[in-house]
Amino acid sequence: MTIQHTPTLDLAHLREQVTGDVLTPDDDGYDDARRLAYGGLDPRPAVIVRVRDADDVRAALAFARETGLEVAVRSGGHSSVGYGTSAGGLVVDVRGLTGLEVDPVRRVAWAGAGVTTGEYTAAVAPHGLATGFGDMGTVGLSGITLSGGVGLLARKHGLTIDSLLAAEVVTADGRVLTVDAEHHPDLFWGLRGGGGNLGVVTRLQLRLHDVRSFLGGLLVLPATAPVVAGVVDLALRAPRELTVIASVMPCPPMPFLPPEAHGRPVVLATVAWAGDPDEGRRVVDGLRALGTPVADLVAPQPYAALFPQMPAPPDPAPSALGRTLLRDSVDEATAGQVLDWIAASPGPMRVVQVRVLGGAVADVPPDATAYAHRDAPMMLNVASMYTDPGDRAAVHVAVTAMADRLRQGRPGAYVAFLGDEGPDGVRAAYPGGTWDRLAALKRRYDPENVFHLNQNVPPA
Known part of the structure; x- marks a missing residue:
């Protein structure tokens, strides 16, 4: 159904059924409500329902069934392919559920x-x-x-x-x-x-x-192949109290980073130690010893300090392309490939991010939840942002090629970081029996695939 059909919808009836706001293209606030975190997408839903409780959701879904409108569910709006919205459809916006x-x-x-x-x-x-x-x-x-x-x-x-x-x-x-x-x-x-x-x-x-005993913050190191490989190796071998998310990227123009470092390759490592601070300092000192820090903000502080208030996104928001994969290790040769790509890839901001796993993640059996990749030592994400739509094709080629180069033969993907890989990407996120079990659940709880604007598992 397209936006031209909106006048035929019985919106008065829908508004009677819900306590939240019902927005159409004619209403104030509609453009703000439909805006997503990433640019490159300009969807115009027929209806946005800002629900306030579960009954509002029920009413919105019933209205979609009666009218044949496609359903999208919107929360943070961070899907790079825009799954939180639908052109001409109905958006169930849960951002008002803030209890x-x-x-x-x-x-x-x-x-x-x-x-x-x-x-x-x-x-x-x-x-x-x-x-x-x-x-x-x-x-x-x-x-x-x-x-x-x-x-x-x-x-x-x-x-x-x-x-x-x-x-x-x-x-x-x-x-x-x-x-x-x-x-x-x-x-x-x-x-x-x-x-x-x-x-x-x-x-x-x-x-x-x-998390009363916590040590963490950003550690920024100059990116060389030994430093990149060393950060990953230490994070893998460290006690489970340490979690590191390391982003290899051109140094961003953050105010706490020296201007002469801007644009140079760095490892921007978010370090989190949930345990005894003295032991944590000894472990983090091993990271510091890998290179002369460009910035070192790792200190005893509240865990919440790692989630600061974020400024409003720029308008227009940048577009993003990414690929996700699982790996067992990152050696110096691999790190060198990453640095070569960072130096040569198009896009104003490009990154290869390593999320080191193991520890408590691997304690859970792989069939205990629908996340099946419990034994993966690490997750890599290759991503690039761009502002000019004309750059998309070149960025897509570069990101995809780099991700393919980094694959070690270990299958798998993380569903939250999938983009437009299609059914093959979804199958990689849900291997073997996980896929079969999800498809059977889909048949039971959503046989008509109402919720298909996602990394979709069709009903069995």
């Missing part, structure tokens, strides 16, 4: 699906507690959780899904279910890593972890 209840004694929290990771982390920080998410505070809680959640507490406390205790979800047929290990355990399994394939999550119950 947050924290029980510091039991160390659990109920959070609305529209809470961002930064808001959640700041809210629980006064209790000395945290749940591990990614490394960016603007990401929507539901999106990163349903994908798995590979973040700065991963080696100590596992993925975000390993801290997910329960969820409230609205299914395609309008049922509102509270799922956990005992209630609808099959659906609970699928929500933990299955992306947005199985329903609209409106609330999540998450376990909180003690």
Whole structure:
């Protein structure tokens, strides 16, 4: 259905059914509501429903069924291919679901699906507690959780899904279910890593972890092949209290970085040590010894300091292309390939990011959740941003070629970082029996594939 059909929709009836806002192209605030985190996409949904509870979601889905409108679910809006919206369709916008209840004694929290990771982390920080998410505070809680959640507490406390205790979800047929290990355990399994394939999550119950003893921050080192390989090797061998996300990239013009370093290749490492600070300092000193730091902000500080308030994105927002893969190691030869690519690749900002895994991530059996790559030592992401649409083809070729060069024969992908790879990419994220089990769940909970604007697993 296209935007020209909007006048025939019975929007008065929809507005009577929901307590949240219903926006069309004629309404104030529509353009702000449809804006995504990345540029290069200019979708114009027929209707945006800013839901305020699960009943609003039910009403929005019922309206979509009655009218034949395609359904998209919007949270943080960070999908690089725009899965949080639909041209001419209906967007269920959950960003208004911002309720947050924290029980510091039991160390659990109920959070609305529209809470961002930064808001959640700041809210629980006064209790000395945290749940591990990614490394960016603007990401929507539901999106990163349903994908798995590979973040700065991963080696100590596992993925975000390993801290997910329960969820409230609205299914395609309008049922509102509270799922956990005992209630609808099959659906609970699928929500933990299955992306947005199985329903609209409106609330999540998450376990909180003690992070009162924490050491972390940014460590920026000059990027040479020995330094890059050394950072990855040390992070792999370190105690599980250490998690490192290392980005090899041209030095960005951040105010705390010296101007003479801007544009030069660096390793921008986000370091997180969740444990005894004295031992943490000894381990981090090993990273520091790999090269003379360009900047060293690693210090005892609250975990929440790693999720600062982010400025509003530029307008127009830059476009991004990325590829994700799993690896066993990064040696100096591989690091040299990365540095050659950083130097020669088109795009104003390009990066090869290494997320070191293991530890608590690998403690969980591979079939316990829909995230199946528990034995992967590390995840690599090759990405580039650009502002001129005319550059997209060259950037696409460069990013894809580099990702292919870095593959070691280990299959797999992380669903949250997939772009436009299509069905093959989704199958890589969900190998073997994981795919079969998700497809069977899809047949049970969404047989008509209403929720297909995602890295889609069709019904079996």
